Amino acid sequence: MSILVIAEHDNQTLKGSTLITIAAAVAIGGDIDVLVAGHDCTAAVEACAKVAGVSRVKVADAPHYAAQGAENLAALVVAQAAGYTHVLSPATTFGKNFMPRVAALLDVAQISDIVAVQAPDTFVRPIYAGNALATVRSEDAVKVITVRTTAFEAAAEGGPAPVETVEAAADLGLARLVRRELTKSERPELAGARIIVSGGRGLGSGENYHAQLEPLADVLGAALGASRAAVDAGYVPNDYQVGQTGKIVAPELYVAIGISGAIQHLAGMKDSKVIVAINKDPEAPIFQVADYGLVADLFQAVPELTSALR
Amino acid sequence: MRESMEFDVLIVGGGPAGLAAAIRLKQLADEKGQALSICLIEKGAEIGAHSLSGAVLDPRTLGELFPDWKERGAPVSTEVTEDRFMFLSENGSRSVPIGLLPACFQNHGNYIVRLGHLAKWLGEQAEAAGIEVYPGFAAAEILFDDSGAVKGIATGDMGLTREGEPGPHHQLGMELHAKYTLFAEGCRGHLGKQLEEHFKLRDGVDPQTYGIGIKELWEIKPEHHVRGLVVHTAGWPLDTRTYGGSFMYHLEDNLVAIGFVVGLNYANPYLSPFEEFQRYKNHPDIRRFLDGGKRLSYGARALSAGGLQSLPKTTFPGGALIGDDAGYLNASRIKGIHAAMKSGMLAAEAVVEALAAERARDELEAYPKAFRQSWLFDELYKARNFKPLMKKGLWMGSLLFGMDQMLFRGKAPWTLHNTADHTALKPASECQPIDYPKPDGVISFDRLSSVFLSNTNHEEEQPCHLQLKDPSVAIRINLEQYDSPEQRYCPAGVYEIVRDGEGGAPRLQINAQNCVHCKTCDIKDPTQNINWVVPQGGEGPIYQGM
């Protein structure tokens, strides 16, 4: 077996999602080549060569890969795909954007968002927003796969792997990047945040919500969320709401403070990688899903946590 | 200005009564070569989404509506094969030999059905027949013409803010006018309630009495499943003064419908029908069916149980009440679908006759007349003393009703009377709190994880559809005198007394989004301070065959 991983990077740094995708490739087994398509991307290439499990790094350096537009990237990958049994990329907005184009051009199915590898042709992927897991087998000669980035442990450092340059494909000129604005505010959007600090009715009031949670969210660079009970009680507006009727989130870290953990709330955050619960009621259902539970008065524990992290 | 549309007949509500009426109308019009425009609206997101019942169906009316219902593929396939009736005590049970039960408790020839599926199927039949069926639209307001007759309804606005102002996606409701409007909202319809008041339809009849039915659908282990088995219980966990009991019906595919009904004339404000149901499931003789199974669905609905004495006048200029909006359920047989459908068909016949005579918006007198000559009247007449006798407590009530049925075959020379449920509550100070066991998460559950399985959904940005006539009463009377019984009788966790901060003043928090549209609060609130009105169309539970 021979696997081609398409690296996600910003020309300077290699994204962590690439390390996870390489780990998934290791789970499939076989030679792993990584394609870095970019412009002036030497730093990203060097980082890539130092990842354990990588056999070879292929570099396509051209101005029309600087922004990694889906059309040009897909054409390049298709041109490079000959001889590979698998093509992998992370299931981030980067990979989700161009990989289906690759699959369509190769006339194969794509297997989206895999969370486990069962055999080189058999994978597990969530469907129905994670409410079911499907085990699927691909009949195609080439398996085009995107990898859920919370599902595998990132590949470690290793190498170095040899680097070789490949020919860029022609610029299709179908689309042009006008600008890219990465969110700079310290307070990220709730959907897509890496860390979320969320508060419930245990906070007692809107003033307490802000006084307790904002400093903690600031030190963590976290988004702020709330349970429906806190929204209903008027502590924060409705767009803070995490849960069945609010936003469904899956951050790497979810800190639930003064939230009892009604199932409607759990439905909105249970796919978080790590859940921390701080609640004074040891019987609160939130503890049944929390990786780390702290039974404590939040009015003491939260300031203490904030200063410990500062 | 709201737009309006005209129809010959408008039907409010897509349950068995409304759909049977619509289909019967079309059948009769087709027979006579009469062109009839019929519109049916339903507040649920689809037909059947708000239908919830046990249910054991007496197929009599279905056969009258569609003699070929089997060939048409009606979802009525599990015939009752075995009837069991048990009196439960805390750890044991005594089965009553089925031969000793009055005929009304026997189910030979009946079918176990999922009412939501039956309604959905009736909806498909109606649409195929050319009836305009519109789920997702809630009738919010009754419209009257200049003469005072009902001329139709208006659907509710969509996209209002919490304060009731037009929001960015505001969409005005629409007026639907008709020559006759049939109200088929089910038990305690919020327009039906207004009609009863406006046209004084309850003058001279007993108050309606109600029960709350809470139901779950389970998939159980094949070795515990007996397709066609019907089990009813009385007794534990209710005390003998509280009317109620359970049902367990074994459907197809290892599915079991299990539920509990509590009469809403109970006295102790600490009683919680939801928790009575949850602990009932842990009775050893019940639990053994459920062990190893999985709960799939949950829901609740109030039901009318007053019978004939409580049946209001069903007609008024421009329309009629049909089904449980009037209250045709036969409480002694625990069956109402056949009665609801029959009443809808009788009303339909009266409407067709009136339209053929080019009448409009007058009183459909032929409908109650036909009812009095129907088998349905005879059936309800025989059962009329059941609910009033049950007020005397389980043992005495059962004995007396047994006499009523066995000795007099329902034709005893007395008729007993009903009283209004909301007057039955005693002050909390005169009652004992009830210590309910904690849910185990396997057989018994809490409210919120239950509501989760009802697929209930409401847009948050809209006026609260549970209105308090006087908000101060929630604390001044409900909390102080009755310890806020709405926290316990609501099966969906809508009502909570909360205190903001340590030692904060108590206030009533209304989680309207959880509401499963059962109407219990509208019925049982001791001072009738809670008024249930429709939220946006298409909201509430989305039951899948309950």
Place this chain on the structure above:
Amino acid sequence: MKILVPVKRVVDYNVKVRVRSDGSGVDIANVKMSMNPFDEIAVEEAVRLKEAGVATEVVAVSCGLAQCQETLRAAMAIGADRGTLVESDTELQPLAVAKLLKAVCDKEQPQMVICGKQAIDDDANQTGQMLAALMNWPQATFASKVALADGVTTVTREIDGGLETLEIRLPAVVTTDLRLNEPRYATLPNIMKAKKKPLDILKPEELGVDVRPRLTTLKVTEPPQRSAGERVADVAQLVDKLKNVAKVI
């Protein structure tokens, strides 16, 4: 300008699905179905472009069972002018749907296809991109803003960590993200009118498309229940665990 909007019939957003106990799939018999919410946003966007005078016609397309006609009627109630159903009883996977849509595009020659970024049943997030590739068109996925002015089409896209703005040549495929718009409530008169709008039905064979599935679902299971982790004694221990064990901060 003609806009084509593919719409998919899926289990209603509010309905919790149940995994069949034999692992053969998700039980969707007799379950409430609705239009995929992202597709509803796509229809709304197309209709807004028509109302703004940018588009002249909005055609909704669905691929699947005969019941998808209901989904097309729902699209027409929002404001699509007509509908096309490619009727098939076969399980249609994204590549097959993209090929069917390509055949419809070849016929209809739209200037733009707006579709949902993913369907909430299979969560594949593929069809729009696949269609764009098969048509050799540009794409703008996960759109939160679409602007057409002076012959230039500008789309703002939601990407991890921020936004990006693309200029694309037409014809093109745009896929919708949640924040693009909030679909209107379909009114009763519009639902009634939608019943009378034209709807034609095609078969995959007529379009010459092989719709055979490429992926076989071996089994469907419930996700493992999240279990309770550990109780920490105090804040210091919590910080230690987060830093050194979970490594999330």
